[in-house]
Amino acid sequence: MTSSRIARWLTVLLMITTSLALIQAPARAAVTYHVKGTDGFLPKQSKPFVDNVVGTLREGDAVSVQCQINNGGTDPYDGLTSRTWDQLIDGTWVYDWFISTPPQGADGFSLGVAHCDSGNPPSDDGSSAFVALGDSYSAGLGSYDHTGYSGDQCQRSPKTYSVTYATSYTPPSWLGRVTPRLLACSGAKTADMFTTYLGQPPQINWDANHNRTPGALGQNTKLVTLTIGGNDTGFADILAACLGPNSDGCWKSRLDQADTFINSSTGLQPRLRSVYDAVKKLAPKAHIVVLTYADGFPGVKMDCQDSLGVGGQMSQASLDHIHSTTRAMNSVVKLSAAISGVSVMEVSQSNWNGHDFCADEPMRYLNGLRYQNHDHAFPQDWDKHDNESYHPTIGGYQDEAGELAAYITSHWG
Numbered sequence: 168m169t170s171s172r173i174a175r176w177l178t179v180l181l182m183i184t185t186s187l188a189l190i191q192a193p194a195r196a197a198v199t200y201h202v203k204g205t206d207g208f209l210p211k212q213s214k215p216f217v218d219n220v221v222g223t224l225r226e227g228d229a230v231s232v233q234c235q236i237n238n239g240g241t242d243p244y245d246g247l248t249s250r251t252w253d254q255l256i257d258g259t260w261v262y263d264w265f266i267s268t269p270p271q272g273a274d275g276f277s278l279g280v281a282h283c284d285s286g287n288p289p290s291d292d293g294s295s296a297f298v299a300l301g302d303s304y305s306a307g308l309g310s311y312d313h314t315g316y317s318g319d320q321c322q323r324s325p326k327t328y329s330v331t332y333a334t335s336y337t338p339p340s341w342l343g344r345v346t347p348r349l350l351a352c353s354g355a356k357t358a359d360m361f362t363t364y365l366g367q368p369p370q371i372n373w374d375a376n377h378n379r380t381p382g383a384l385g386q387n388t389k390l391v392t393l394t395i396g397g398n399d400t401g402f403a404d405i406l407a408a409c410l411g412p413n414s415d416g417c418w419k420s421r422l423d424q425a426d427t428f429i430n431s432s433t434g435l436q437p438r439l440r441s442v443y444d445a446v447k448k449l450a451p452k453a454h455i456v457v458l459t460y461a462d463g464f465p466g467v468k469m470d471c472q473d474s475l476g477v478g479g480q481m482s483q484a485s486l487d488h489i490h491s492t493t494r495a496m497n498s499v500v501k502l503s504a505a506i507s508g509v510s511v512m513e514v515s516q517s518n519w520n521g522h523d524f525c526a527d528e529p530m531r532y533l534n535g536l537r538y539q540n541h542d543h544a545f546p547q548d549w550d551k552h553d554n555e556s557y558h559p560t561i562g563g564y565q566d567e568a569g570e571l572a573a574y575i576t577s578h579w580g
Contacts (some may be wrong), residue, residue, distance in 0.1 A: 171369060171544045173528055173547050174436060174496070178187075187299075189344065189471070190471075194235075196281075197231035197232060197233040197255075197256045197275060198204040198231070198232055198233075198400075199229050199231055200230055200232055200253075200266050200267045200268050201228065201229055201230065201266070201267045202224050202225065202226055202227060202228045202230060202261075202265060202266065202267075202551070203226070203227070203229055203265060203266070203267045204265050204301065205226050205265050205268075207225065207226050207275045207560025208223050208224065208225060209223070209224045209226075209228075209261055209262070209265050209419075210222070210223055210224075210261075210262070211223065211224060211259040211260070211261055212259060212260045212262075213241030213259065213295060214239075214260060215236060215240060215252035215260040216239060216240035216529075217240055217243070217244065217262075219250055219260075221259055222259060224389045230253075230255055230261065230266065231255055231256040232253045232254070232255060232256075232266065232268065232279065232280065233254055233255065233256050233279070234250060234253075234254050234281040234282060234283035235252065235253050235254070235263065235268070235276055235277060235280045235281065235282060235292070236251070236252055236283045236284070237250055237251045237271075237274060237275030237276050238250055238275075238280070239251070239252040239260070240252075241452060242262055242264065243265075245252070246578065246579050247262075247264055247341065247579075248341065248389060248453065248454060249262075249263065249264055249271065249275065249341060249452075250275060250450040250452060251263040251264070251271055251275045251276065251277070253266050253268065253280070254283055263277065265386060267281055269342070269527075269571065270335070273296070273343070273387075274291070286526025287359070289349050290382075290567035291387070292379070292386050292387065293381055293382075293385065293387075294346045294382070294383055294384055294385025294386060294387040294388050294450070295345075295347075295348040295383045295384075295385075295387065295388060296342065296343065296387055296390070296449070297329075297333065297342065297345045297347040297348065297388075297389065297390045297391075298347060298348050298350065298351075298383045298384055298388055298390070298391045298392075298453075299327070299329035299330070299347040299348065299350065299351055299391075299392050299393075299395045300347045300350055300351055300360070300369075300370050300391060300392070300393045300395070300446070301351040301352075301355065301392075301394040301395045302351060302352065302353065302354065302355045302356075302394055302395055302396075302397060302398055303322065303351075303352075303354060303355075303558055304397065304458075304460060304559065305327060305328070305329065305351035305392065305394045305458075306321055306323045306324065306327060306349070306351040306352055306353045306392065307322070307323055307324025307325070307326050307327030307330070307349075307351075307564065308322045308324065308339075308353045308554065308555055309533070309534050309555045309556075309557075309559045309560055309563070310322050310326035310346075310555070310558075310559070310560065310561050310564060311540055311555055311556055311561075312325065312326045312392065312434065312561065320352075320353075320365040320366060320367075321351070321352035321353055321355075321365055321367055321458065322554070323349050323352075323353075326561045326564050327349065327554060327564050328392070328458075328565075328567035328568040328570075328571060329347045329349065329351075329392045329568075330346065330347060330349060330569035331564055331565055331567075332568040332571045333345065333346050333347055334346070334573055335565075335568060336518070336569075336572040337368040337580050338409070338569070339575060339576070339578075339579060340387060340450065340578065340580075342389050342390055345394070346384045347390075347448070348369045349384055350367070350392075351370070351394075352364055352365055352367055352370070353554075354398060354403075355370070355395065355398060356395075356397065356398045356399045356438075357395055357399055357438040357439060357442050358377075358438070360395065360445075360553065361373075362444050363444070364462040366527050368382065368461075370383075371442065371445045371446065371449065372385075372449065373445065373448075373449060373546065374386055376495075377445075377448070379449055384446060384449035384450045384453075385449060385450065386450075386451075388423070388449075388450035388452065388453040389453055389454065390453060390454050390456070390575075391446055391450055391454070391455045391456065392456050392571065393442070393443075393446070393455065393456070393457050393458070394457070394458045395439065395442055396435055396438070396439050396460075396496060396499075396500055397460055397496070397525075399428075399435060399438055400425050400429060400435060400492075401421070401425050401428070401495050402425070402487070403557075404421075405418075405421040405422065405425065405461065406557060409421055409476065409481075410473070410476055410536065411476075412480075415476075415481060415482045415484075415485055416475075416482060418481060418482075418485035418488060418489070419485060419488060422485075422488045422489065422492050425492050425496075426492055426495060428445075429492070429495045429496050429499055430495065433502075435496065435498050435499045436502065436503045439499065439500060439503035439507075440506060440507050441503075443455070443457065443503060443504060443507035443509050444507050446509070447508065447509060449476070453512060454510065454575070454579055455509040456509075456510050456511075456512050456568065456571065456574065456575070456576075457500060457504045457509055457510065457511050457512070458498055458511075458512050458514055458571075459497040459501065459511065459512070459514050460493060460496065460497055460500075460511045460514070460531065461514040461516070461519050461533065461559065461563065461567070462490060462493045462494075462516060463487060463519060463522070463523050463531075463532055463533020463557075463559070463563065464490065464493075464523055464524070464533075465486070465523040465524070465525040465535045466486075466490070466520075466523075467483070467486075468481065468482070468483045468486055469525050470525075471524060471525040471535055472535070472536070473535075473536045473542075474524050474525065474536045474542065475525075497513070501513065504579040512570060512571060512576065513575045514566075514567060514570060515566075515570060518532075518566050518570070519532050519533075519566070522563070522566075524557075524563070527561075530562075530565055531560050531562065531563075532559060532560055532562050532563030533558070533559055533560065533563055534553075534555055534556050534557060534558055534559075534560055535557065536552050536556050536557070537552060537553040537555055537556045538551055538552050538553055539553065540553065540555070559570070
């Protein structure tokens, strides 16, 4: 057989094969949408991930979308965590955030847009969109309101900043109107995040080999809020040891120990990073926001009943030491978060000035030493006090919720 005859047979065979393929897999009907919300241009990608540019579209251009996926890459350049991409009629991909398709549902797909692989829909790992982790400063202790959490040893509250943010502010479109899954637990240290604590399952849902187990954090998670490290530093233990009828030297001794732990390379930082890194691994699409600890102690020693030690025995030097230890702890929180690649919302100290526990009660953002929801004022029974003491008030949590709303809007829209 001559070479020309072989070429003709190959051409016929290719035409037959192509025709059969078209019969077996009819093309999806493309729908026209438009490019929107860009800074003027939108890259076309060879696959559904950034940095694979093969062309460019302009704001307002018409595009023919034939199908959509919800498991492509995120857009780190614009700080977007959506993984939804649209395939155009020419086979290229564009990031759906900038296309006028219908809004994405909870599953990441736009209503009415065909799925590129409808025969293999993505699995749902049962994770939550908004997860609130951490210790008592995230659980809501101090609010004296534990409605809906009766008998919960973690002492969670619907007045904590994460729930207040979700119920009082308009959420961004990428999050939607969702209530956080509140897992934060009073008394938790970094190690307690990985294990059953006070009868509650681990906040970090992975096994001994760092493989995900069923739980709140996962592929669906879009926002995580977190405070942790205060109990590792020992602030609760320091207060318990030094508030009573001890010499003022107790504060210096115990705060010196805390300073040593905070500044040690084997102290607070590696513990914080173990938590931040785990959350980031389990929730790769989430915006993770670590909050610093607000300082609600007064700047100047004054009469605050027993809140500055029984009989007000704390000196100005010890009060200054509390402030400096708190600043040092928050500095390590910020450094650790930066190394792990998670975000930090530094609670505004200027917002809290004048709202310390020595202020008039309606103005306070932090409780002092309390007993039966009143200021403690009987030194002979100094050890009888509420565990809500030295935690944010409802006003304090409301301030943090407002700061969180502003932070999220300014960073991710």
